[in-house]
Structures are given as structure tokens and as C-alpha cells.
Amino acid sequence: MNGEGPDLPRRATLEDVAREAGVSLATADRALNGRPGVRAVTRARIEAAVTRLGYRAHPAAALLARNRSLRFVFLLPANANSFMASLEAYVRDTAVALAPEALIDIRHVDVFDPSALAIALETMPAQYDAVATVAVEHPRVRAAIDDLAARGTHVVTLVSDAPTSQRFHYVGIDNPAAGRTAGSLMGRFLGGAAEGPIGVIAGSLALRDHAERHFGFNQVMATEYPRFTVLPVLEGHDDPARNRAHAAALLAAHPDLVGLYNIGAGNEGIAAALKETGRAQKVVWIAHELSAETRRLLLCDVIATVIDQNAGHEARSAARVLLARCSGAPINPDQERIRIDIFLRDNLP
Amino acid sequence: MNGEGPDLPRRATLEDVAREAGVSLATADRALNGRPGVRAVTRARIEAAVTRLGYRAHPAAALLARNRSLRFVFLLPANANSFMASLEAYVRDTAVALAPEALIDIRHVDVFDPSALAIALETMPAQYDAVATVAVEHPRVRAAIDDLAARGTHVVTLVSDAPTSQRFHYVGIDNPAAGRTAGSLMGRFLGGAAEGPIGVIAGSLALRDHAERHFGFNQVMATEYPRFTVLPVLEGHDDPARNRAHAAALLAAHPDLVGLYNIGAGNEGIAAALKETGRAQKVVWIAHELSAETRRLLLCDVIATVIDQNAGHEARSAARVLLARCSGAPINPDQERIRIDIFLRDNLP
DNA sequence: ATGAAAATGAGGTGCGCAACTCATAATTTG
DNA sequence: CAAATTATGAGTTGCGCACCTCATTTTCAT
Numbered sequence: 032m033n034g035e036g037p038d039l040p041r042r043a044t045l046e047d048v049a050r051e052a053g054v055s056l057a058t059a060d061r062a063l064n065g066r067p068g069v070r071a072v073t074r075a076r077i078e079a080a081v082t083r084l085g086y087r088a089h090p091a092a093a094l095l096a097r098n099r100s101l102r103f104v105f106l107l108p109a110n111a112n113s114f115m116a117s118l119e120a121y122v123r124d125t126a127v128a129l130a131p132e133a134l135i136d137i138r139h140v141d142v143f144d145p146s147a148l149a150i151a152l153e154t155m156p157a158q159y160d161a162v163a164t165v166a167v168e169h170p171r172v173r174a175a176i177d178d179l180a181a182r183g184t185h186v187v188t189l190v191s192d193a194p195t196s197q198r199f200h201y202v203g204i205d206n207p208a209a210g211r212t213a214g215s216l217m218g219r220f221l222g223g224a225a226e227g228p229i230g231v232i233a234g235s236l237a238l239r240d241h242a243e244r245h246f247g248f249n250q251v252m253a254t255e256y257p258r259f260t261v262l263p264v265l266e267g268h269d270d271p272a273r274n275r276a277h278a279a280a281l282l283a284a285h286p287d288l289v290g291l292y293n294i295g296a297g298n299e300g301i302a303a304a305l306k307e308t309g310r311a312q313k314v315v316w317i318a319h320e321l322s323a324e325t326r327r328l329l330l331c332d333v334i335a336t337v338i339d340q341n342a343g344h345e346a347r348s349a350a351r352v353l354l355a356r357c358s359g360a361p362i363n364p365d366q367e368r369i370r371i372d373i374f375l376r377d378n379l380p
Numbered sequence: 381m382n383g384e385g386p387d388l389p390r391r392a393t394l395e396d397v398a399r400e401a402g403v404s405l406a407t408a409d410r411a412l413n414g415r416p417g418v419r420a421v422t423r424a425r426i427e428a429a430v431t432r433l434g435y436r437a438h439p440a441a442a443l444l445a446r447n448r449s450l451r452f453v454f455l456l457p458a459n460a461n462s463f464m465a466s467l468e469a470y471v472r473d474t475a476v477a478l479a480p481e482a483l484i485d486i487r488h489v490d491v492f493d494p495s496a497l498a499i500a501l502e503t504m505p506a507q508y509d510a511v512a513t514v515a516v517e518h519p520r521v522r523a524a525i526d527d528l529a530a531r532g533t534h535v536v537t538l539v540s541d542a543p544t545s546q547r548f549h550y551v552g553i554d555n556p557a558a559g560r561t562a563g564s565l566m567g568r569f570l571g572g573a574a575e576g577p578i579g580v581i582a583g584s585l586a587l588r589d590h591a592e593r594h595f596g597f598n599q600v601m602a603t604e605y606p607r608f609t610v611l612p613v614l615e616g617h618d619d620p621a622r623n624r625a626h627a628a629a630l631l632a633a634h635p636d637l638v639g640l641y642n643i644g645a646g647n648e649g650i651a652a653a654l655k656e657t658g659r660a661q662k663v664v665w666i667a668h669e670l671s672a673e674t675r676r677l678l679l680c681d682v683i684a685t686v687i688d689q690n691a692g693h694e695a696r697s698a699a700r701v702l703l704a705r706c707s708g709a710p711i712n713p714d715q716e717r718i719r720i721d722i723f724l725r726d727n728l729p
Numbered sequence: 730a731t732g733a734a735a736a737t738g739a740g741g742t743g744c745g746c747a748a749c750t751c752a753t754a755a756t757t758t759g
Numbered sequence: 760c761a762a763a764t765t766a767t768g769a770g771t772t773g774c775g776c777a778c779c780t781c782a783t784t785t786t787c788a789t
Contacts, residue, residue, distance in 0.1 A: 044745060044746085056746095060747070088745085089744090092744070095744090095747090096745070096748080097746080098748095
């Protein structure tokens with residue numbers, strides 16, 4: 032047992048910095064808060080004192096003195112699937128936890144209509160300090176995000192990115208990697224099958240995340256497991272009924288179907304089709320996003336594995352990152368990295 | 381786009397609560413901070429007002445007014461393997477991030493010697509508000525933890541639990557579930573192999589986490605994949621050299637070895653033995669804890685999959701939980717749940 | 730009823746900082 | 760070199776709360 036002594040070096044305050052730099056408290060304050068009226072040389076002296084003393088503003092005190100809550104708004108899909116619904120629930124939880132430092136509003140938007148999303152961003156009230164939005168890649172959306180950034184409103188993208196825009200951070204997973212992960216798992220799990228066709232169902236390849244997952248999946252299957260035939264994607268718009276029809280058609284057309292990858296939501300439909308034909312547990316089915324439904328299907332071995340992004344983590348991370356950005360605090364990249372989670376029956380949370 | 385109005389309902393302060401309850405600010409303060417001198421009826425009136433107004437103490441203000449840092453101590457293994465070393469690094473990071481709300485000390489202890497750990501706990505200076513410790517199950521350790529709890533020092537166990545003690549929280553994974561996860565992955569990945577022996581190497585089955593993982597692994601293999609023979613555990617004390625010898629012996633004795641599960645650390649030794657015999661990539665090898673080494677082996681397909689607990693998450697979670705406990709703030713179970721992470725080459729962070 | 734004990738009120742102080750005001754000093758410009 | 764400009768100092772206020780003191784009221788046991 033080796034202990035570091037109980038020496039309390041007393042944390043440096045702004046007053047210490049001012050004294051050390053040989054300026055008044057007011058000047059030190061002006062310098063550190065970026066207010067005008069400080070010469071460059073003075074500013075440098077103060078910054079030197081800051082580093083010399085290792086000064087870090089007391090966040091709680093600063094928050095209290097500012098006496099003003101930050102205002103965030105989250106733009107989320109209007110017609111939410113179960114993943115988006117749980118994301119929204121987590122955002123609400125986060126809003127409660129974060130008060131009073133930040134007040135979080137939620138606004139709904141048809142994020143799949145780029146114009147609607149762009150309009151929502153363009154007409155964003157100036158009262159908001161920051162925006163988290165489920166984005167899409169579209170020139171007008173990009174322009175709207177850039178305008179917000181230009182006027183000083185910080186923007187993060189959530190779940191779905193707009194990488195060419197001026198958003199300063201993306202909260203979400205690497206979707207091509209998620210697709211590759213699905214591919215590797217499919218190949219590994221099919222080790223026993225000599226060959227055979229694999230079906231792929233997506234919401235829509237017009238959605239960037241679905242397209243990217245599809246790309247990653249195909250990449251791995253083609254290069255590592257070429258003995259399997261990956262069938263063309265069927266687009267079911269995350270709709271259980273349409274997915275059911277797609278799955279039923281797949282099963283009928285390919286009696287030797289060995290694998291099934293659903294890139295999007297609407298897993299109930301697929302489950303129904305599999306059960307109907309009595310081929311549940313005979314097809315290696317990989318799905319995305321842990322929900323009550325996928326959890327149940329995982330437990331009864333109908334789904335082999337679920338690839339998930341933790342909605343709670345995403346909601347909290349987005350809020351944390353915005354808070355840090357608005358208050359000049361550092362961001363811990365390790366904490367904010369959204370992992371690609373793999374769930375089996377055995378490591379379910 | 382449906383917006384919630386920009387109405388600022390102004391957060392209730394302690395003064396509001398006092399007024400609402402018809403008492404003075406001093407009494408409300410006494411009641412809410414658990415100081416003596418408040419009748420039960422008055423306390424109830426105040427608590428009613430709190431719920432009626434939805435009052436929540438302003439954490440930043442409370443922190444500031446208290447003007448006293450919480451003191452935490454982390455008891456970590458003295459002779460650290462790479463996982464423990466990274467855990468310690470993350471604890472140091474967390475210490476920096478948490479200042480000045482809490483000051484975190486790190487003390488080293490031979491956690492595998494129950495007496496040494498017990499002594500460290502028993503002689504813990506009273507200055508500490510809370511302790512996070514890598515625990516073991518042992519009567520004297522349990523008693524020491526209970527004593528700490530009895531005198532008001534909050535204790536969490538970290539990575540390794542002492543479930544019968546009065547620790548109020550365990551920060552770590554469910555190790556039997558981790559073992560089951562390894563078993564399921566082993567079975568799935570071996571789908572192609574008709575049958576064959578599977579080797580198991582552990583640090584020591586005297587360590588609770590290793591024993592639990594072993595139990596979970598065997599459980600799944602026996603019930604779900606009985607066609608494989610799980611060989612008796614070899615204990616290598618997480619030492620690369622000893623593990624190398626064990627792995628070499630296994631490979632020599634079982635030319636048809638199909639799988640290998642390393643429950644603990646010391647993966648370099650196993651890698652060396654596999655490479656030596658030219659049987660890397662031919663044996664499905666499942667390892668624990670993501671490190672530079674396991675990462676490398678994962679990337680070159682020598683390790684099939686790594687089951688991980690996120691050390692950074694554990695360090696931050698322990699600190700957060702202690703902070704919340706000491707300041708009476710709520711804990712978000714969702715955020716504090718340590719997941720059993722599965723890593724393939726494709727979803728590496 | 731009476732004294733002792735407990736409960737409560739009133740008020741103050743300070744935590745570290747942001748955000749002001751106003752006076753004074755230093756610097757630049759015409 | 761004076762006037763205009765800019766930089767700086769000194770000081771104040773208040774954020775919401777914890778923690779303290781001291782006076783006053785209420786409650787309870789005798």
C-alpha cells in the first residue's frame with residue numbers, strides 16, 4: 032500500500048491568476064472570457080500565468096455566476112420506429128438530468144424529407160445555443176447547418192451524419208463498420224454451411240446509414256466468404272408488413288436460404304414469415320438495434336445476433352458534447368465514442 | 381415541426397420551497413440536509429412542498445457552497461497486467477476531469493492477498509468519503525468493507541465484486557454471462573467442425589471472475605454444444621511464459637484441437653505457441669480484454685473474437701457513482717451498467 | 730404551571746465566478 | 760502636444776446554496 036500524501040494544494044482561483052500575472056481580476060476575467068479591451072501582450076501574460084498555475088475555471092462556479100441555462104434543441108423523426116422512440120425517451124431523461132445547466136427541447140421533423148429538415152434548421156429560433164439533429168446528406172440541409180454554425184449555433188449530427196457540413200461532431204456509429212461486422216458474423220456463423228444464398232432486407236438504400244451498412248456487408252462477404260451468394264437488397268421501408276412479404280418471397284424462392292441480414296427495422300414481419308414457413312432457427316438471421324422485439328427473438332434463438340447502437344449513450348453523449356462545446360470544456364473522445372455493440376442471447380443487458 | 385414554447389418556468393429554489401411549506405429558509409435547509417432539529421411533521425410538510433414544486437437542489441450551487449472537495453481513494457492491484465494498467469490510467473484521467481468536485485487518490489495493494497487488501501481497507505484514513513476497490517471474497521475483506529460502510533464511508537467494488545459485503549454498488553461485468561458469451565461464440569464459430577477438443581486456460585480459478593467465466597463457458601458448452609470436449613483448465617497465472625507452455629502442451633497433446641478459450645491475461649504466450657506450431661488461424665481462439673496485443677492478434681485473425689469490459693467506462697462509472705452517492709444525487713442505472721463487449725476485427729474502436 | 734429541551738426564525742457569510750460600472754492610466758492619433 | 764481612444768484597475772452585485780449564530784417560540788415532562 033503506497034499512499035500519496037493528503038496534501039491539499041488548494042486549487043488556483045482566478046484571483047491567483049490575476050495576482051500572478053500582475054493584473055487586476057477584471058482584466059483577467061476579460062481575457063479569459065474573450066471580452067474586448069485587453070492588449071495582446073497582457074492577454075499573453077495572463078495565459079502564461081494560467082498555465083504556470085495550472086488554473087482551470089471552476090465549472091460549477093462559472094455556471095452559477097452566469098445564471099443562464101443553455102438552450103438545446105433536438106430534431107428527431109416525427110414518425111418514429113422503435114429505435115427512434117427509445118432515443119427520444121432517452122433524450123427526455125437526459126433533459127431532466129441536465130437541468131438546470133441546460134434546457135432541452137425536442138422538435139419533430141420528417142427527417143426523410145430533406146426540405147422539411149432544411150426548413151426546420153433554417154427557421155431555428157436564435158434562442159438556441161445548440162442543435163442536435165438526425166441529419167441527411169443534402170445540399171440544402173448542409174447549407175442550413177453551415178448557416179447555423181456561422182451564426183454561432185453549435186450543431187451535432189445524431190445517428191445519421193452529414194459529414195460535409197460544418198457540424199462539429201457526429202454522435203453515432205460507423206455504419207460501414209457495422210455492415211462489415213454483420214458480414215463477419217454471418218460468415219463465421221455460417222462456417223458449417225457449404226454454400227447457399229443470403230437474403231438482405233433494408234429500409235431504403237437512399238438512407239445513408241442503410242446504404243453504408245449494405246456496402247460494408249457486401250464488402251466482407253465478397254472478399255472473405257465468396258462461396259455464398261448475397262442476393263439483391265429488398266427495400267421494405269422499415270415496415271413490418273412489407274418486410275414480411277419480402278421475407279416470405281425470399282424463403283419461397285430460395286429453399287436453401289442460409290442467411291438473412293436485415294439492415295433496418297421492421298423485424299416483426301420477418302419473424303412472422305420465418306415462423307410461418309417453419310424455418311426459424313434454420314436461417315442465420317442478423318438484425319440491427321436492440322428492442323423488446325429483437326430481444327425476444329434473440330432469446331428464442333430466432334435471431335442469431337443483434338448489432339446495436341446504444342440509444343441512451345447517444346442521447347447522453349449528444350447532450351454532453353453540446354454542453355462541453357458551449358461552455359468551452361474539453362470533450363473526452365473515449366467517453367463519446369459510440370460503440371458498435373454485438374448482442375447474443377448471453378450478453379444481453 | 382411541433383415546438384414546445386420558449387416558456388421559461390424559472391426553476392424552484394430552496395426559498396420557494398420554504399415559502400410553499402410555510403417555514404423559514406433555515407428550517408428547509410436543515411430538513412433537506414438531514415441536520416437535526418426538525419420535527420417529523422415539519423419535515424413532511426417540507427418534503428411535500430419539494431415534490432409539489434418539483435424542487436431539485438442546484439447541484440452546482442450546492443457544490444460551491446459546500447466548498448469542500450470529496451475525497452475518493454481507488455485501491456488497485458500493485459502488479460498490474462495490461463488491463464489493470466489501462467484501468468489505472470483511466471482512473472487518473474477521471475481524477476483530472478472530476479477536479480475540483482472530487483479529489484481521487486490511487487493506492488496500490490496486492491489484491492490477490494486477502495489479508496493485505498483487508499489491512500488496506502481497515503487502515504483507510506477517515507479523510508476519505510468513499511472507496512473504490514478491486515475486491516475479493518474473503519471474510520476479513522467483507523468485514524473491512526462492512527466496517528467502512530458502517531462508519532459512513534461509501535464503498536463500491538470495481539471489476540471484481542464482494543457480493544456479500546455492504547458495498548452499495550458493483551462496477552463491472554457479469555462474469556458468468558461473459559463466460560456464457562464466450563461459450564456461445566465458440567459454439568457458433570465452430571459450426572463447421574464436427575467435433576474436437578477445446579482447451580481452456582485461466583489465470584487462476586481462485587479468482588472469482590475467472591471461476592465465474594469458466595462456469596458460464598462450461599455451462600453453455602455442455603448443454604448446447606456437447607459434441608465438443610472441453611479440456612480441463614490450465615492455470616497460467618496470467619503469465620505469458622506459463623501460458624506459452626500450457627498452450628504448447630495443449631497443441632502437442634491434441635493435434636485436432638479446434639478451440640481455445642483464454643479466460644485471463646497473458647495472451648502473448650498463447651500467440652507464440654500457436655505461431656510456433658503453425659496452427660494460428662486454425663484454432664478458434666477467444667480471448668478477454670482488449671489491449672494493444674489482443675487488438676493486433678484480432679486484426680491478423682489469430683484471435684477470433686475478444687470479449688471486453690471497457691476500462692474507461694468502469695473508471696468513470698465508479699467515480700460518478702461515488703459522487704452521486706456522496707452528494708445524494710440519483711444514479712442512472714442505464715448509464716452505469718458495464719456491458720460485455722464483443723469485438724471482432726470489424727468493430728474495433 | 731413551570732422549567733428544561735427542542736424546534737424554528739431571522740439573518741449573515743462566503744464559495745468562485747460572470748458581468749457589470751466608473752474612474753484612472755496608458756497609448757495612439759491628428 | 761492635446762484630444763480621442765483604448766486598456767486597465769477597483770469595486771459591486773448576485774447566482775443558489777451550505778453552514779453558522781443567536782434570539783425567540785413551541786413542545787414536552789414533571
